[in-house]
Amino acid sequence: MPVLTVPTPARTGASATVIRAVRAWQLPPQPVGLPHGLPEPLAAAASDPPAGPGWAEHRTRFAIELVGDGVSGWQAPVGETVAQIIADDLAAGLIGHDAAAPRRLAYRKKTGRHRSGAHARLASSAVELACWDLASRAAGVSVTGLLGGAVRRTVPAYASALGLDPSHSEAQEAAAWITKAGFWGQKWPLTKQLILAGPGAVAKALTPLREAAGEGRFMVDGLGRCRLDEAMRLLPVLADLQVAFAEELVPPGSWSWHRLRAAGAGVPLAAGENAVDEAEQVRLLTGGGVDVWQIDPGWSGGLARSLHTTELAADLGMATFPHGDRLPAALALAGACCRDKIPAVEWHLTLEPLRQQIFTNPVQGEGGRLAVRSAPGLTEVPRLPEKTAVLEVTGP
Structure with a gap:
């Protein structure tokens, strides 16, 4: 990346927050x-x-x-x-x-x-x-103080198991470990191999994980990998598993998405992390096609925009679960909101520890909860x- 330098002007009475x-x-x-x-x-x-x-x-x-x-x-x-x-x-x-x-x-x-x-x-x-x-x-x-003040000092985290294989022979032990660790819930991926194997294979793989989750919430993420017919056949299985939400079985906002939403089956549908532009966010939120809102401050336009859509989602009767790519920003947002608006944030089990390695004092959870930063600065x-x-x- 080339170095670009423009002469600096004289500084006259500006505050420390003016960008130089x-x-x-x-x-x-x-x-x-x-x-x-x-x-x-x-x-x-x-x-x-x-x-x-x-x-x-x-x-x-x-x-x-x-x-x-x-x-x-x-x-x-x-x-x-x-x-x-x-x-x-x-x-x-x-x-x-x-x-x-x-x-x-x-x-x-x-x-x-x-x-x-x-x-x-x-x-x-x-x-x-x-x-x-x-x-x-x-x-x-x-x-969080600049956003209006902290409502809570810690926030529950749900464990994203997207780096794990739900069909693995050790997956049930992993699900049991997540439950014992105190996470608010756990989210497992629907791999393409599992989707292609059909609803019976999905039920066989996920039922032991659901049982290991116990009283904890159980979610799935389709990563947009399903065709409409595949997603429609999965709805009864996911309903039987009593999933708290199913994330992006098909691309959100697409024709397939609206067909899936119309089918119902009692499976709450989650989306929002990939809605990067404002118009797309408004369409998803107000179009009646989303039950659970997901926003990422690092993708959606920043903290101010994320707070706005979180409040709008709450007005429309939806809880928000911030996506975990920018965890410190998600924690600042969650700290300024009550648990009804943001019940939990995402903790990626295999990816977040790698992301945190660039910081001297990485974010770490305890008992399935993450501390809201009280010191100045969004991160270290x-x-x-x-x-x-x-x-x-x-x-x-």
Whole structure:
């Protein structure tokens, strides 16, 4: 990524939250394989190899720094494409912006022509979260405090078992471990092999896991892998399993999605994490096709947008379960909301410990609960192996 430098203007009476420079620092790639110290029941049932560490955005990663007067705001990790969009389209327009004014962020100048789509939204979300981090550190107040104050100090987490194989012979022991660990619930993937094997195979694989979950909630994630006919045949099985929700059996908002929703069968349908653009979020929320709302502050436009859609979902009778890709931001959001609005956040069993390795003090749970950060800053400052930023934009 090329280094871009613009002369810095004279500074006259501005607050510490005014952005003076934008920097990007390259981080080491996410480690391949399972995280060290993963409990044996989980490691035994893990997919081989785990998919996540092989993704391009995990191999080349950056930390974004927004530099104020004597204080910086951070967001990490972001992938190479997202970092490049920030450098090309957003960085110059951020200079002079007051990070303590999140509603004015959308009106800053952009230098590229593309405003929508997943990567553009990821870039704008990363910048928005870094602004919250900068404003929080400058004010000496937690991000949850800036959102209106903490409603609770800890938040329940549900265990995402997407890195585990539900058909594995050790999967039941893994499900029992999750229950014993105190998680609010557990979510298992519907692998493509399982979907192709048919409803009988799904019931055979998931019934022991449901039994091991006991009183804990049990969810499934189709990852958008089902055809409509496959999803329709799965509904009675999922109803018998009394799933708390089924996530993205088919692509949300599609024709197939609405057919599936019309079929009912008492299976709550969850979506939202991939609804990156505002119009798509509104369509899903108000279109009558979603029972459970999922939002990711790192994908949806940032914290302010996530809080807005969480409140809208609550008004429409839906609970929100923030997606786990930006766990610190999800925790700040959940800390500012009551349990009826956000009952739990997602903890990815095999992926989150790898994400947290860039921080000196990683987020860790206890008894199935995660602490809401009370110190200034959205996250810990990431560990930077390089002494020189690969991008720096200053002025005009």
